[in-house]
Amino acid sequence: MSDLIRDAPIGQVIRYLTKNKLLKYPEELEDWRCPHSYGENAASAEKMAAMQMDEATREHVAVPLEPPIKEETEPKPEIESPMMEEIADFSSSDGEDLEIAAMEKITTQREDDQPHLEHIKTARSTIGVERVGTRSALTQSKTRSELEEAFRLSTLEGGPSRPVIPATLDDGTILVDWYTTDDPANPQNWSLKKKLFVTFQICMYTMAVYMGSSIYTPSIPGVMVRFGVNAQLASMGLSMYVLAYGLGPMLFSPLSELPAIGRNPPYMITFAIFVILLVPTALVDNFPGLIVLRFLAGFFGSPCLATGGASLQDMFSLIKLPYVLSLWALAATCGPALGPIISGFSVTAKNWRWSLWELLWLAGPIWILLFLCLPETSPSNILLRRANRLRKRTSDTKLKSQSEIDQANLKVWDLIKENLWRPNQMMILDPAITVQRADFEIVYAIFYSFFESFPLVYGEMYHFNLGELGLTFLSITVGVTIAIAAYWTYIYYIMEPEIRAHGLGAPERRLIPALVSSIFCPVGLFIFGWSSNPDVHWFGSVVGVSIFTIGIFIVLQCIFVYLPLTYPQYAASLFAGNDFTRSTLACGAIHFSSPLYHNLGIGRGCSLLAGLTVGCVFGVYGLFFYGERLRARSRFAAK
Incomplete structure (x- = not known):
């Protein structure tokens, strides 16, 4: 504790x-x-560790034992990319450890004789002895064989704890690493209880921010009366919030990737601003001020919406990651669904400002919980701070972390440009990315159109009050619950055993659940649209919403897994780009859906949207059957 x-x-x-x-x-x-590996006799310590390995321990080694490290003194014009960077070991969520005690050759290069960080470049071991997070495994994998090796390592059972021998560069720099294969400082080695507690905090944080969008919906009639605006203008309190939380990750996600900053500072600072902004938002007495404050709240609440997945990747192995990512997605989906339920009755009983106060009452305690109990999960940041402490303790300036060396040539602006330009470049040049983003954005926009169609259906047709109308959003929660149960069953009984037995296989195999669930999207929309009639019981339309939700949840989970496996080096920037474009389209959907339903009617309007999702179905099937050809022609996919 x-x-x-x-x-x-x-x-x-x-x-x-x-x-x-x-x-x-x-x-x-x-x-x-201080471990001998970080003292003056580091080289001899390495030899001793290798000599002391007995035959029983060698059985746990994932690669053959090589001779002791030999430095290459001749500089090379170009450093070859290793098969896996910073990967030795992954622990599963139940505490399994992989022990890698082999010594690998390290190829190093330096541009001059000065040991400054900006002049140090290293090619790390093929399969290093340190464990890193899943995020590092994905971003450093450039080929299919590297991805296969990463997944293979994540499925192996570990042996007893062994000391980790740090790599030594040709200028004498010692790369600070985990002390042992089960080092408790490594997030991959945390107990399952601790991992789940951190996951709970990330999910609550995510749910609160997403809930902040829809919790405003029951207040729209009150805003119209108080400020004398029409429904389109009053809806800007919802749409600007959604637009802003798509913009925020473009700036805050790169900051969290800097080793000197880590995950927690962007979380805590921006979420504190989010909580503070909720006070003037609930008190503001002019309409432009309300919209500006809603936009700022969405912007500063956004870091967890993109980086939350990175925090989970820091802790969980590749083989277990789909389980926790789906939990995170559950929080992200249930947040907007629960918002109208929470505020519907209070707005009816009190006034429109109560929805904003309730968001403050939820977000404030969550921030306090994070401040008291959320540990840093970034391995790069943890090792960088360890290197600082070791230098202070030993007075040895040659002790540096790999992230410290990498950061010397890293610029925040370059990371931001990568997030802004790379996703659009890939969408233009890679048809598979175009299909995925279109699927993602269309279903997300339709999801947010429900916040305009539900008042028309259940308010005007069935004469529900605001509280009862909010309860209809429980159909989304029911759909997500069914979807996650089905998805976990597939992972546990089919996907995970298949990977353990036969390896990772083609990325398209991760789309198999989407082949079935994608059909649920148009079916659910047709049911919702044509059963929304005063002569038909309201339960029929609610069932349609649940069916649609099952479809989009499983499709999006499949895309979440497919993208990193197909484009491992660019997964982070692709997800950041997806956040922006889907939020932009959802912002537009909030405004175009009301005229759509008023002019075409609920049935024909939903039929039009269902037709778009039929295109998404063809896109999913196209990726499944022709994805291998598209990957072969892509300049971005792992070969």
Whole structure:
């Protein structure tokens, strides 16, 4: 528990205020002994560790044992990319560890004789001895064989704890690493209980921000009366919030990738601003101010919507990641569904401002929980801070983390440009990306059109009050619950055993559930549209919404898995680009759906949208049957 508090934001604040006298790390304790690998005899320690490996331990080794590290003194014009960067070991969510005790050859290069960080470039071991997060495994995989190796490692069972021997560069720099294969500082080695607690916090954070969009919906009639605006203008309180939380990740996601910053500072600072903004939003007494504050709230609440998945990737192995990603998606989907339920009755009983106060009452305690209990999960940041402590303890300036060296040539602006330009470039040049993004954006826009169609159907046709109307959004929650149960069943009984037995296989195999579930999207829309009639019981249309939700949830989960496997190097920028474009289209859907349903009617309007989702069905089937050809011709896909 003390480690959790120490690594949480409150612990870091206490350490800063006391000048690191309280909540000390092991390296700061007086009785702590520095591992021999980080002392002057690091090279001899490596040899001793290799010599002491007995035959019983060798059975756990994933690669053959090689001779001790030999430095190559001749500089090379170009460094070859290793098969896997920073990957040795992945632990599954039930605590399984993979032990890799082999010594690999390290090829190094430097541009001059000065040991400055910006002049150090390394080609790390083919399969290193340190464990890193799933995110690193994906981004550093450039070929299909590297992805296969990453998944193979994530399925192996581990052996006993072994010391990790750090790599030494040709200029004497020692790369600070995990001390042992089960180092508790490594998020991959945390207990299942701790991982689930952190996952719970990320999901609550995500749900609160997403709930902030739809919780405003019951307030729209009150906003129209108070400020004398029409429905289109009043809906801007919803649409501007949705647009803003698509813009935010373009800036905040790159910041969280900087090793010196990590995940927690962007989370805590922006979420604190989000909570503070909710106070003037609930009190503002002019319409332009309300819209501006809603936009700013969406913008500053957005980091977890993109980076939350990265935090989960830091902790869970590749083979277990789909389970927790679907939990995160559950929170993201249920947030908008629960918003109208929470605010519907209070707005009816009090006034339109109550929906905004309720969001504050939810988000405030969540921020306090994160401040007290959310540990840093970025392996790059954890190792960088460990390197700082080791340098201070040993007075050895040659101790550096790999992330520290990488960061010397890393610029935030370059990361932002990557997030802005790369997704659009890939969409133009890669047909598979175009199909995926179209599917993603269309179903997301239709999902947000429900916030305009539900008042027309259940308010005007069935004469529900605001509280009862909000309860109809439970149909979305029911659909997501059924979908996640079906998806987990598929993963556990089919996908995971298949990977363990036969390897990763073609990425298109991850689309198999989408072949069935994609058909649910147009079917659900047709049922919702044509059963929305005063002569038909309201339950029929609710069933249609649940069927549609089952379809979109499973399709999106399949895309979440397919994208990183097909474009592992560009997955982060692709997801950031998806966040922006889907939010932009959803913003537009909020405004075009009301005229659509008023002019065409609910039945024909839903039929038009269902026709678009039929195109999505063909897109999914096209990817499944022709994806291999598209990947072969793509300049971005892993070959």
